[in-house]
Amino acid sequence: MSRVLSSASLILTGGLLGASLLSGCPATVGDTCDLAVARRVAYSADGQPAYEGQALLITSCGGSSYCHTQSPTSSMVPRYGAPADLVFDPLIIDGAADEADAQARLLRAVSVTHRHRDAVYASVVSGVMPPRGRPPVPDLREAAAAYRTYAGASDAEGTALPGIQTTEGEEILRNWLACGSPVVERTTEPSTVLPCTSNADCEVTRACDTDLGECRPVGDIVARRETELVPTWSSIHANVIRPSCATVGCHIGASAYNMLDLSDREDAYVALTTRQATMDCGSRDYVSGGDPAMSVLIDKLQVMPSCGSRMPPSGLSADTVAVITEWVMLGAMND
Numbered sequence: 001m002s003r004v005l006s007s008a009s010l011i012l013t014g015g016l017l018g019a020s021l022l023s024g025c026p027a028t029v030g031d032t033c034d035l036a037v038a039r040r041v042a043y044s045a046d047g048q049p050a051y052e053g054q055a056l057l058i059t060s061c062g063g064s065s066y067c068h069t070q071s072p073t074s075s076m077v078p079r080y081g082a083p084a085d086l087v088f089d090p091l092i093i094d095g096a097a098d099e100a101d102a103q104a105r106l107l108r109a110v111s112v113t114h115r116h117r118d119a120v121y122a123s124v125v126s127g128v129m130p131p132r133g134r135p136p137v138p139d140l141r142e143a144a145a146a147y148r149t150y151a152g153a154s155d156a157e158g159t160a161l162p163g164i165q166t167t168e169g170e171e172i173l174r175n176w177l178a179c180g181s182p183v184v185e186r187t188t189e190p191s192t193v194l195p196c197t198s199n200a201d202c203e204v205t206r207a208c209d210t211d212l213g214e215c216r217p218v219g220d221i222v223a224r225r226e227t228e229l230v231p232t233w234s235s236i237h238a239n240v241i242r243p244s245c246a247t248v249g250c251h252i253g254a255s256a257y258n259m260l261d262l263s264d265r266e267d268a269y270v271a272l273t274t275r276q277a278t279m280d281c282g283s284r285d286y287v288s289g290g291d292p293a294m295s296v297l298i299d300k301l302q303v304m305p306s307c308g309s310r311m312p313p314s315g316l317s318a319d320t321v322a323v324i325t326e327w328v329m330l331g332a333m334n335d
Contacts, residue, residue, distance in 0.1 A: 026118070027121060027122045028118045028121070029177045030174070030178060031178060032175070034175055034179070035179050038178075039051055039182055041149070041222055042148060042161050043150065043158070043224075044147055044243060045148075045243035046239070046240055046243070047227045048187070048315075049223070050147065050184050051176065051182055051184055052149070053172055053181065054090045054184060056161065056169060056172060060163075061089065061129075062090075086112065086116070087108070087109065087112060088112045088113040088116075090110060091106070091109075092186055092219075093185060094186055094317075095310070095315030097303055099190065100203065103185070106183065107204060110181050110218065114181050117177040124164055124165065146161075146243040146244070149161065150225070184220055185217050186217075187222060187223055187224045188221070189221060190217075193214050194214065195215075196214060197213065198210075204218070205217070229320060231323050231326040231327040231330060232333075233265070233327065233334045233335055236327055237262075237268060240316065241262050244312045245312060246263040260275070272287045272297060273286070281296050289331045289333075290328070290330075292325045292329055297324070298321075301321045302321075
C-alpha cells in the first residue's frame with residue numbers, strides 16, 4: 001500500500017521572523033488553495049520530480065548551494081547573507097546515505113517554509129528576494145526552466161517552469177504555500193518502513209498512521225520521469241551538466257565553484273578534459289578518457305565520493321550515472 005501523505009499534516013508551528021521583511025501592508029498567502037494544482041509535478045532534466053512550488057524554492061532559494069540551503073557552506077560557497085536559521089531548501093531525499101537524517105532535513109525545510117510563508121511570498125512579490133541581478137542569481141528564469149512540466153506520455157518537450165519572479169510563478173508559489181507546501185519526498189518506496197503504535201514511535205515525523213501501523217512520511221512518492229540520455233557529450237551536457245551542474249551558486253559564471261564554469265558546452269568539455277581537480281581529490285583529472293575510476297567527475301557522482309561532497313547534492317539516478325560512466329569509458333569524446 002502506498003504511504004503517501006501531504007506534508008501539510010506534519011508541519012511544526014510557532015516562530016516568527018525576527019524582523020519584518022517589508023514595511024506597510026505586505027502581500028499575504030491567504031487561504032485559497034487548489035491542492036491539485038499545488039501537487040502538479042515538474043521534472044528536472046534528469047527526470048527528478050518535485051512539485052512546482054517545491055521546484056521554485058529549489059531553483060530560486062537554495063539548490064543545496066546558496067542562500068537558504070541547509071547544506072554546509074564555506075567561504076567558497078557562502079550563504080550570501082541569509083540568516084543561518086532561515087533555511088528552506090526542499091530537496092528530495094533520493095540517494096541520501098542516511099535516510100532518517102535526510103527526512104528530518106526535508107521536514108525542517110517544509111516547517112520553516114510554512115512558518116514564514118507570508119514573509120516568503122511577500123518578499124518575492126515585492127522583488128526584495130531573490131535579489132534580482134545580483135550574484136548568485138544571474139537569471140532566475142533560466143534556473144527555474146531547469147524543471148519542466150509534461151502534459152502526458154506523448155509530450156516529449158514539455159513546458160519550462162516559469163520563473164519565480166513572474167506573475168505565473170508568483171501564483172504557483174502562493175497557491176503551494178497556501179496548501180501547506182506539499183513536497184515530493186522520494187521516487188521509490190522506502191526499503192524499510194518503521195512500524196508504530198503511537199506518534200512517539202516515529203522519531204522523525206512524530207506522526208503514526210495507526211490504521212497502517214506505520215510512521216507517516218514527510219511527503220509523497222513520485223516516480224522519476226524516464227529521459228533519453230545517450231553516452232555522447234552533447235546529450236550529457238544538454239540533459240545533465242547544463243541543468244543539474246551549471247546552476248545558480250554552483251558551476252556557472254564568474255562565481256563558479258572552483259572556477260569551473262560548465263554552462264557552455266564547448267568550454268565545459270575543454271575544462272573537464274584538460275584540468276585537474278583540487279589537491280583534496282588527489283589532483284586527478286576531472287575526466288580521464290577511458291578510465292572512469294580515475295575520473296573525479298565519476299567519483300563525485302557517487303552517493304559517497306572519496307573526496308568532498310556528492311554532486312549534484314540532490315543526486316542523479318543510477319541509470320544516468322551509468323550513461324556518463326559509459327561515455328568516459330568510451331574515451332570521453334566530444335561530438
